Amino acid sequence: MRAKWILLAKIQLMGLLGFNRARKTDDPSVRRKAIGGAVAFAIVSLIMLAYITLFAIVFCGLGLTEAVPATAIALAAVITFFFSLLQGSSMLFALKDYDAVMSLPVSRRAVIGSRLLVSYLVNLLFCLGVMIPVTAVYFVFAGFSFGALATIFAATLFAPLLPVVVATALSTLLTALTAGLRFKGLLQGILGLLMLVAIFLLSFSLSFAMQTDATGNLTAAADVLAQYIYPPAQWITLTLSGEGVWGIFAFIGVSLAAAALFVLFIAPFYSKINAALLNHGARVAYKKGDIKSSSAFFSLLRKEFKKLFSSSSYLMNGVAGTLLLIIAGVALLFVDAKSVIDLLISESEAEAPFLVEVLENRLPYMAAGLLIVFTGMSCPAASALSLEGSSRGQLFAMPVSTRTIFLAKSTPTFLLNAIGSLFVSAVLCAKLGTSADGWTIMLGTAVVFSAFTGIFGIYLNYKFPKYDWKTEAAVVKQSAPVTIFTLGAMLLGFAVCALSVLGWYAVVAVDAVCIVLCVTLIAHFGKLHLYV
Amino acid sequence: MKEKILEIRNLSKSYGKGKKAVDDLSLDVYAGDIYGFIGQNGAGKTTTLRAVTGILEFDGGEIFIDGKSVKKQPVACKAVTAYIPDNPDLYEYLTGIQYLNFIGDMFNVGKAERSARIEKYADMFRIAGDLGSLVSAYSHGMKQKLAIIGALLHAPKLMVLDEPFVGLDPEAAFKLKQVFREMCDAGSAIFFSTHVLDVAEKLCNKIAIIKGGKLMASGDIDAVRGDESLESVFMEVLEKDAR
Numbered sequence: 001m002r003a004k005w006i007l008l009a010k011i012q013l014m015g016l017l018g019f020n021r022a023r024k025t026d027d028p029s030v031r032r033k034a035i036g037g038a039v040a041f042a043i044v045s046l047i048m049l050a051y052i053t054l055f056a057i058v059f060c061g062l063g064l065t066e067a068v069p070a071t072a073i074a075l076a077a078v079i080t081f082f083f084s085l086l087q088g089s090s091m092l093f094a095l096k097d098y099d100a101v102m103s104l105p106v107s108r109r110a111v112i113g114s115r116l117l118v119s120y121l122v123n124l125l126f127c128l129g130v131m132i133p134v135t136a137v138y139f140v141f142a143g144f145s146f147g148a149l150a151t152i153f154a155a156t157l158f159a160p161l162l163p164v165v166v167a168t169a170l171s172t173l174l175t176a177l178t179a180g181l182r183f184k185g186l187l188q189g190i191l192g193l194l195m196l197v198a199i200f201l202l203s204f205s206l207s208f209a210m211q212t213d214a215t216g217n218l219t220a221a222a223d224v225l226a227q228y229i230y231p232p233a234q235w236i237t238l239t240l241s242g243e244g245v246w247g248i249f250a251f252i253g254v255s256l257a258a259a260a261l262f263v264l265f266i267a268p269f270y271s272k273i274n275a276a277l278l279n280h281g282a283r284v285a286y287k288k289g290d291i292k293s294s295s296a297f298f299s300l301l302r303k304e305f306k307k308l309f310s311s312s313s314y315l316m317n318g319v320a321g322t323l324l325l326i327i328a329g330v331a332l333l334f335v336d337a338k339s340v341i342d343l344l345i346s347e348s349e350a351e352a353p354f355l356v357e358v359l360e361n362r363l364p365y366m367a368a369g370l371l372i373v374f375t376g377m378s379c380p381a382a383s384a385l386s387l388e389g390s391s392r393g394q395l396f397a398m399p400v401s402t403r404t405i406f407l408a409k410s411t412p413t414f415l416l417n418a419i420g421s422l423f424v425s426a427v428l429c430a431k432l433g434t435s436a437d438g439w440t441i442m443l444g445t446a447v448v449f450s451a452f453t454g455i456f457g458i459y460l461n462y463k464f465p466k467y468d469w470k471t472e473a474a475v476v477k478q479s480a481p482v483t484i485f486t487l488g489a490m491l492l493g494f495a496v497c498a499l500s501v502l503g504w505y506a507v508v509a510v511d512a513v514c515i516v517l518c519v520t521l522i523a524h525f526g527k528l529h530l531y532v
Numbered sequence: 533m534k535e536k537i538l539e540i541r542n543l544s545k546s547y548g549k550g551k552k553a554v555d556d557l558s559l560d561v562y563a564g565d566i567y568g569f570i571g572q573n574g575a576g577k578t579t580t581l582r583a584v585t586g587i588l589e590f591d592g593g594e595i596f597i598d599g600k601s602v603k604k605q606p607v608a609c610k611a612v613t614a615y616i617p618d619n620p621d622l623y624e625y626l627t628g629i630q631y632l633n634f635i636g637d638m639f640n641v642g643k644a645e646r647s648a649r650i651e652k653y654a655d656m657f658r659i660a661g662d663l664g665s666l667v668s669a670y671s672h673g674m675k676q677k678l679a680i681i682g683a684l685l686h687a688p689k690l691m692v693l694d695e696p697f698v699g700l701d702p703e704a705a706f707k708l709k710q711v712f713r714e715m716c717d718a719g720s721a722i723f724f725s726t727h728v729l730d731v732a733e734k735l736c737n738k739i740a741i742i743k744g745g746k747l748m749a750s751g752d753i754d755a756v757r758g759d760e761s762l763e764s765v766f767m768e769v770l771e772k773d774a775r
């Protein structure tokens with residue numbers, strides 16, 4: 001008989017991935033949507049695989065073959081940690097099926113273990129996506145050996161465990177500290193974002209300190225990642241280079257021990273934290289002044305903002321990219337970017353003259369590509385419809401057009417992203433002393449892609465809705481529209497960044513297509529009806 | 533002649549491959565009617581109610597509310613309708629009063645009317661002292677009461693309710709029946725599903741019995757039950773094949 005925690009995890013995964021529903025449904029449209037989502041996800045994943053393969057080839061070509069697996073694992077672990085932190089503790093606490101699960105004859109440890117297993121498996125999929133192409137490239141350059149294959153396979157298998165455990169433990173701490181408060185969702189979201197900023201600043205300062213000592217080459221950069229940002233990754237290099245077989249066992253041991261300790265430590269507090277989260281405090285009457293009226297659009301918009309700021313996982317996932325943009329903007333304020341670029345130009349004149357033109361004239365266009373990457377990371381609109389969940393019937397029964405609903409749902413995405421990206425664009429252009437066309441392109445892209453993120457995000461959510469969730473994290477972090485949009489924007493942004501070496505054409509083309517799509521979609525929204 | 537508020541013509545809805553949830557159903561609800569809709573679990577009651585409110589697409593037939601097609605003019609139909617599902621899942625991140633403001637804005641209810649109605653119904657259902665609390669703090673019954681107040685806020689012409697008495701305390705159930713009667717006296721109509729035959733018998737002037745998606749009996753309650761109790765008629769109807 002299978003362990004109960006594995007059975008619990010299996011049930012959660014069935015709900016999360018939606019395969020079972022697609023397999024068993026009589027409704028062809030549900031199956032079509034599931035297949036469509038899988039195909040879109042597969043296309044984006046294939047492009048991502050191509051990117052990773054390309055990066056791995058470039059690294060190996062530069063003579064960094066030995067460091068490539070550990071660097072890739074460290075990178076995958078850092079990304080897993082980042083996204084697990086964004087997810088917060090929502091996979092663990094206050095799930096809709098809490099009462100049902102806790103009434104089963106299973107221990108709290110089994111429940112926690114099953115929740116952790118699901119988080120781990122979802123992140124493992126991502127790590128496999130990174131490590132499979134990297135391993136293939138590694139063997140092409142370093143030659144194949146069963147020992148290395150076993151080491152990389154074991155390392156990949158356990159790579160997401162420690163980041164998931166550490167991120168969940170930090171989020172659990174925040175949840176436990178705020179569980180009894182009235183505005184816990186907002187507080188958890190803000191504290192989570194502050195924690196994210198602190199961790200980022202800490203890791204940046206560490207890597208900065210390391211790089212000043214290093215020779216400044218790519219080997220040093222890879223080492224920074226493996227040694228300072230994710231130290232266990234260097235144990236893998238030890239085993240791969242034959243310096244110590246113990247390295248991989250230490251990596252596995254530390255990962256498993258952290259998971260076991262977390263489950264054992266949280267179990268006694270699990271019910272208490274859930275009870276505090278589900279306890280809603282004293283009665284509060286209303287005052288006459290609380291009765292206010294506004295238009296349907298602004299009322300919907302206010303509801304969307306309230307939703308965004310009442311759920312920690314929605315807030316953290318919804319504004320992560322915007323926050324990174326604002327951090328980048330603030331950091332830029334304290335950096336003499338012009339002098340750095342001038343120094344790079346003078347160094348490039350002799351060794352790489354083609355870089356001079358890029359550094360002098362193309363940086364704003366390339367930065368616009370990066371703007372697309374980070375804006376795409378903040379797309380609350382891609383989950384705004386799914387979050388209506390079982391209450392969607394109420395919204396759909398209201399006498400307002402689908403266009404009004406969709407515009408209200410996409411506006412927070414647009415506003416938050418526009419604020420963040422306009423700020424960083426203005427700082428960057430001012431610091432670089434950019435010409436008028438550079439300013440126009442950066443500010444234009446900031447507004448256009450922010451609008452596109454909102455409009456296309458809600459459209460993707462309309463095409464691939466997921467209403468039967470048990471935790472909001474399943475929608476705001478792991479649903480098809482969010483994944484497709486985030487990865488798609490990442491790939492598009494990097495492509496724009498690379499193509500901008502040639503001039504402004506790529507970014508202007510992307511902006512033009514985004515404008516056309518926005519106008520078309522807004523017109524199309526007027527013809528749609530929402531059904532449960 | 534009373535005004536026809538709801539007209540359902542040959543409504544059909546299938547789920548998946550040919551599984552008919554509602555099959556060629558037709559009925560009319562007039563101003564002043566309290567129309568009870570009864571049937572077993574899975575008979576097609578909720579499907580019909582959802583189709584009427586315009587949140588479920590249907591395959592065949594037509595539905596008119598206040599003379600307008602639910603398919604062609606959904607927003608106009610929704611503007612005069614209120615719907616309360618069997619298990620109202622309200623926005624838990626709003627307070628009760630924020631929720632009511634939201635509903636008021638959606639239905640364009642003026643501030644003065646809004647204020648008067650909230651005060652009246654919040655006092656009636658004894659929930660005024662909780663309207664400043666988050667909806668997530670409400671019990672099932674309190675959520676039900678809040679949903680009812682929200683539904684009454686725009687004085688709808690047609691009120692569609694799915695099992696409205698489940699979860700309500702006896703006093704609230706009594707008050708709701710009173711509100712139904714007041715609304716009907718004012719020219720609105722109530723169309724609701726229920727499993728509680730006693731409620732249907734005492735409250736409704738018209739009744740429809742549905743089985744396997746087909747309408748088995750409908751019309752004035754006196755005509756449907758004759759000299760028998762509604763329970764006996766219901767059990768007899770369930771034994772028969774669809775007419």
